[in-house]
Amino acid sequence: MNPHDVQALKKRIIVTYSPGGGNGKSEIAANLAYCMARRGRRVWILDANTFAPAQDIIFELNTYGQTFSDYLVDDTLDELPVYDVSGLLGVNRAGALFVTPSTRDDCDVRYDLQERTNENQLLIHDLPAALFDGMAARSIDLLIVDTYPSFEAINEVWLGLTEFLLLVSRIHTVDLENLRALLQDETVNEIDHKLIVFNNVHLDGEGRPAPDIDEKKIEWLLRTKQRLDLKAYLASCTVATDAGCRSHVGIFRHPILYSENLALFRQMAPRNGLFVQRDTTDQFSRTVDRLADYILKMYPHAPAK
Numbered sequence: 001m002n003p004h005d006v007q008a009l010k011k012r013i014i015v016t017y018s019p020g021g022g023n024g025k026s027e028i029a030a031n032l033a034y035c036m037a038r039r040g041r042r043v044w045i046l047d048a049n050t051f052a053p054a055q056d057i058i059f060e061l062n063t064y065g066q067t068f069s070d071y072l073v074d075d076t077l078d079e080l081p082v083y084d085v086s087g088l089l090g091v092n093r094a095g096a097l098f099v100t101p102s103t104r105d106d107c108d109v110r111y112d113l114q115e116r117t118n119e120n121q122l123l124i125h126d127l128p129a130a131l132f133d134g135m136a137a138r139s140i141d142l143l144i145v146d147t148y149p150s151f152e153a154i155n156e157v158w159l160g161l162t163e164f165l166l167l168v169s170r171i172h173t174v175d176l177e178n179l180r181a182l183l184q185d186e187t188v189n190e191i192d193h194k195l196i197v198f199n200n201v202h203l204d205g206e207g208r209p210a211p212d213i214d215e216k217k218i219e220w221l222l223r224t225k226q227r228l229d230l231k232a233y234l235a236s237c238t239v240a241t242d243a244g245c246r247s248h249v250g251i252f253r254h255p256i257l258y259s260e261n262l263a264l265f266r267q268m269a270p271r272n273g274l275f276v277q278r279d280t281t282d283q284f285s286r287t288v289d290r291l292a293d294y295i296l297k298m299y300p301h302a303p304a305k
Helices: 003-010 026-040 067-072 105-119 127-137 151-158 173-183 215-226 228-236 259-268 282-300
Strands: 013-017 045-048 099-100 142-146 164-169 193-198 248-252
Touching: 013 026, 013 151, 026 045, 026 099, 026 164, 026 282, 045 127, 067 105, 127 151, 127 248, 164 173, 193 282, 248 259
Parallel strands: 013 142, 013 164, 045 099, 045 142, 164 193, 193 248
Antiparallel strands: none
């Protein structure tokens, strides 16, 4: 694959990341992929969180063969396993939505993966080529990578393959400090576009998630809950590049607030589809839908069919 093709494919990769676990990143990534596929894009979502996979549950992949975890530990695998889940779209559009899960139940694979991670021996040198080949073979418009929330070495691969980083964070002291550290990382700073999405930001007086709130209060929450000024916070997170300019860091103006309906839905067994399919009027669904439109508008590397 020539450098021009590689550069074009990198523009179609969205990496989702969070400064800590439990932020709802995987749920947002999955529902975002669904919304983008509904808009006519061919979308592939890869579950790169091999330690706590979620996409197999979200997309109800009750039975599947090889996984991303298998690819990382088996040097005989040349291609990434990909599964067509376009049936979830509710229309006759085969080849519109794909998922690559990570291993959940195979203890041997998970143990091998952990050992290789600890010894820095993961088979990741061929991973970029496998991704690009998979995207080209399926004419993928957008690849969404659901990452492991840490500074693990494999995340360096994802950060080096994208020009768009979607950061999901809570307005919480630890998460904000980790977010600041992440944005000041040299590799992250070189990524052209970084968009912060705050999730479950409305807490009651005892620090517990509370019901819906007027989304216009997001900046008020930033200032009063953490005594942070929004513009000053962004400025402190943005580091000048060697060229003297600053890469763009933005905040999505519509926070994803606590949803009791989503909380109940996540506890269902089986889940019976994605949440945006089941409750389109819920605040979570409406916000993810807005997020899909916003990203496609500001990052139009995948024109609608």
